[in-house]
Amino acid sequence: MHTAIEEALEKLLPTQQILDQLSEILADWGHEVSVGEEEERVHVAPDTKLELISKSALYTPYDLCFGTGFKVIVAIGGVVELDEKRSHIVPGICFITLWYNKDRKLITTDLSDTIL
Known part of the structure; x- marks a missing residue:
């Protein structure tokens, strides 16, 4: 059962739309991402699982950072380990955070080994 x-x-920013956009981004990047402190280049096959981890709306009354908008976290490579007691998730490859403005236009992305 879904909450309001x-x-x-989901109505404002459909999950499938996010995943389709991320697939396009990965294709534009030549199906490679830079992971970790060493910025190691990792190949991401076109059929790699993309798993939504979180989607949130953000309200900021001041024009700080990205302002009012949306933040989405996706596990590239899916989730390979989950420990709900410690709120610990391990991605197959890495996490990507997608930042959208209030008009639902993508502003920027961040890659990380851990959830930002």
């Missing part, structure tokens, strides 16, 4: 918040977020 989940339904509203």
Whole structure:
């Protein structure tokens, strides 16, 4: 059962739209991402699992950082380890955070080994 918040977020920024956009981004990057402190280049096959981890709406009354908008976290390579007691998730390859403005236009992305 979905909550009203989940339904509203899905209506505003559909998960499939996010995953399709991420697939396009990965193709534009030549199906490679830079992972870790060493910026190691890792190949991401076109059929790699992309798994939504979180989607949130952000309200900022001041024009700080990215302002009002949306933040989405996706596990590239899917989730390979999950420990709900410690709130610990391990991605197959890495996490990507996608930042959208209030008009749902992608602003920027961040790659990370851990959830930002």
